Amino acid sequence: MARPARNSRALSQNFLADRATADRLARLAVPHAGRPALLLEVGAGKGALTERLAPRCRRLRAYEIDRSLVPVLRDRFSTTPHVTVVGGDFLAARPPRTPFSVAGNVPFSRTAAIVDWCLRAPALTDATLLTQLEYARKRTGDYGSWTLVTVRSWPWYEWRLVGRVPRTRFRPVPGVDAGIVRIERRRTPLLAPAAHDSWRRLVELGFSGVGGSLHASLRRAGPGRRVDAAFRAADLDPRALVGEVAPEKWLLLHGALAAQV
Structure with a gap:
């Protein structure tokens, strides 16, 4: 017998429940007119952000670890051929060898591991992640201080806090507000x-x-x-x-x- 899917609390899931926020996050993830060839979404949930990202890229792989949500996602995007719903852990995925972007409303408890995955991917061009606001502020220097992860990657990646999202925009409502972190690979590294x-x-x-x-x-x-x-x-x-x-x-x-x- 298959094990029942873990509940949203165990998976640290807080689903985006606001259309305007989803639209804003999608625009920040794909800010330029030229659509990325490949976009990976981490934590697709019920597809609120997936729906906004799909028209902005040529190929979209939407990862969802909660097995109970995968059939719902696949049915929702069954007529959108360039969207592939991947049931499984994003962190277990092998990074693409060709340039790609990452976007997502990430599980708060797994943020550090997801960011580490992104920074280790040789072909990553950028990542736009909805995280806990405190994490976003710490990593981008918004408190006037900097962390090891940010400084170590700085010659190759730019970190920016590009937005804040009230906790009331999620279901279930988390205990803290969220922030949108934008991590972009520099076209010209600051070090050889x-x-x-x-x-x-x-x-x-x-x-x-x-x-x-x-x-x-x-x-x-x-x-x-x-x-x-x-x-x-x-x-x-x-x-x-x-x-x-x-x-x-x-x-x-x-x-x-x-x-x-």
Whole structure:
């Protein structure tokens, strides 16, 4: 006997119940006149966003993990041949090899894993995700602070908070409002490919945490004079907490340290 589908609470599902919000999210996901060749929707739910995304792309793969919703979705889009409903976990999908976009009202509890999947996909061009507002604000620097994930990916991806959605626009109504995060691969990376490893080492060391101080963390791995000189070149206060250092300052710091080698 097949196991019953997990309920919406267990799956962290909050279905979008507002047409205007679905329209807005679809426009943000496909902001340009040229339609993307392939768009992946994560967490299609009952199809509210799928319906708005379908006219804006040439191919749409709508992923839904809740098996009880898959037949409903397939019936709803049975006359829309360029829409493929995939029953299963988006995170288990193999990323396409050709350029593609991602959009979706993501389960709040799985946001970090979905973002990680997107950042690891070599052919991803952009992702537009409806997440918890706090997550969206933290990742985009809206609080005036920055996270490891954002800084580490910054030379290759731009992060923006492009909208806020009241919690009353969902069913069931979640306990918090939502935010729309837009992650776009840069056409021209801010660092050369050869600098990828040194950048990753710098950022991860900086976030490793010595009293929250970036300066103190970096001094553990190299001569203090080099670190001091790099901070002066980047016009960075040695007392700055790591989360307070904007990505642009990290780039200056990385460049100053590289110039000393």
